[in-house]
Amino acid sequence: MEETEITKRERKKLNREQNKSSSPSGSTNKLLVVGAIIAAAAGLFWLMYKGGGGGEAPVPTQASTSPSEVSSNDHAKGPEDAKVTLIEYADFQCPACAAYQPIVKQLSEEFPDDLRVVHRHFPLRSIHKHAQISSQASEAAADQGAFWEMAEILYTRQDDWVNVRDPRSTFKDYASELTLNVEQFDKYMNSDEAKSKVNDSYNAAFVMGLDSTPTFFINGNKIESPRSLDEFREAIAAEISKLAPASPEASSEGEIIPQL
């Protein structure tokens, strides 16, 4: 025991002496070595970043960042030439979005000729576990032409799947309920295509600076989420009436011009 104590002490002493002897020029050498290591690490990281296509932003998505223009990738319901376009950025796991679902549905029934409703994915993944996969499920339904049907089920039965560990089997049940091809549905729900569609939409919403769901745009103007169906109806009716008299006025103006 004593012997080892002595050897330990001796070793320490030796170490110290070695340190002292190497310290004058050694410390600058060491700093150089550290510098080289940091440079190598930074270099390697930079190579990985550049090699991976870093810097160049990923393809600025096919999803529209415009809150007024509707693209062919969007899920839209209602006539293309509708006077009012209502774009909703929503997340199927968001309780408020679920609360708005019947209101929005009611509105599109009340204004069948004048209102076009568009859904865009904004899955709040950082607070909702199943936001992403539920959006992918809606894409899988859209693949078979049943987006709105699936969206309605996802919203109305939100409580049934939000607390499930893996809601995919529940979504498959919904798909079979809608008489979709379940196998195809499952495959699409998990596909990269569905993922990237949802991600594109998420990124676009993020780039626009949106931070909550649901966010509604009426003809490109962001509106404070109306508190009731009545308020919503008024907002849309106001928009329609704002546009409706525009055409006779324009024609009367047209008559004025030749007089000048």
Next chain:
Amino acid sequence: MSIYLYLFLSAIGFLDAAFLTIQHFTRDPFACPIFGGCDEVTSSIYSQVFGIPIALFGALYYGVIFALTLYCYLKSNRKLFLTISHLSILGLITSIYLVTVMVFVLNSLCFYCLVSATSSTLLFVIFIVNWLTWKRPRSQSESEKS
């Protein structure tokens, strides 16, 4: 040799985690090599603890390892180095957990997250190798003496 690798790996880990932390806050859609799952992983519910991004913890962890290793290197203190390299157990456990979440829960892989997992794992491997080679000669010499 292992101390150089420690400096190198913890520097890589630090840069990587710092990059992910910045991305977490700016949410700039960024290029994501090979697997393409960065956005989903870095914005998922698992990417933060009490509202603090895990990447920030990662950056702190690597930063601390780097600083302590640097201290040991400059002071030529091998023993302290062995002590502080026990920290790598923490990194390994965290990495195993996070990779499990990526593979089995999120079903998406994120390149930069895997870089961090790899450097954590390597730090642990070096620690084990170091620990074994440090123990062996000492116990041998002790047994020889007795």
